Amino acid sequence: MGTFVDNSLIPGEKVESYALVSWLSQTGLLIWAVLLVWTVVFPILFILMAIINVTTTELAVTNKKIVGKAGFIRRVSVDLPLAKLESVNIDQSLLGRMLGYGRVTIRGIGGNNVSIPYIKAPMDFRRVVMSIIDSPATATV
Template sequence: MGYVDKNMMEGEVLYASGRLHWIIFSKAIAFSAAAAVLLLFALALHMGENQDTAQGTFTLGFISLLPAIWYGIEALIRRQSTELAVTSKRVIAKFGFIRRSTIEINHSKVESFHVDQSVLGRMLGFGTLNINGTGGGITPIPNITDPLGFRRRAIEAIDDSQKRSST
């Protein structure tokens, strides 16, 4: 983890890290599937006697690959440039590669965690983790893998830090 490792404070320990779920590739997968269907259909037409129709379908199939590639690259960059971590002192989320957005919430400023999962999210293991900070700030982290597990590890880290500070 680049950002998290570079910004750890003295004595801070990494408890858990998280990542975005593969569901962020769903647009790329959908466009790839559509392109595959069109290309297979064009191949079937080409083997038959519809050469003109086959050429148009091939062209349409290859054109439909362009958004698949675009969305695939976009999702890959998003997944690789997102860092989620729970340390002994903070909850950290970093988004972005060129345009960066970071959220760092000290344990003492975290009020609660709220997880939103759709039926598909529960089946595939992803959801949105909302971190409620003191002062009414809500920080959503969408499409996180195993949001309940990440929340559990964050709560354990906060409990441990509160026990250490009270002794």
């Protein structure tokens, strides 16, 4: 059983770039775990939430589309052809800018938005997506 991204690929499609999830984005949960270390259950829950956030979030751009998902129980996913891509927006808090992570919002034609949180170096991911769209090879996609 592969990852969500790998399972979404079609013949002739290859992943150009993966967006990694930053463990630093889970700083708040880990601080709460340390502050509540004197209790038995709460530190484990906060650490488990951080692990779930990081391991269940995926985002990648292929030569044909953007594909990704976030969430464990409540899942948000995107599978958008590059030809239907309208914008890639980045949302970073002050802490996110200092630690190098942010939320990537993919907007397709027709107004559908999907936000994927906790992405490491989100500006770099957007730059890769835009360079793939601007390359001559994908101009006919």
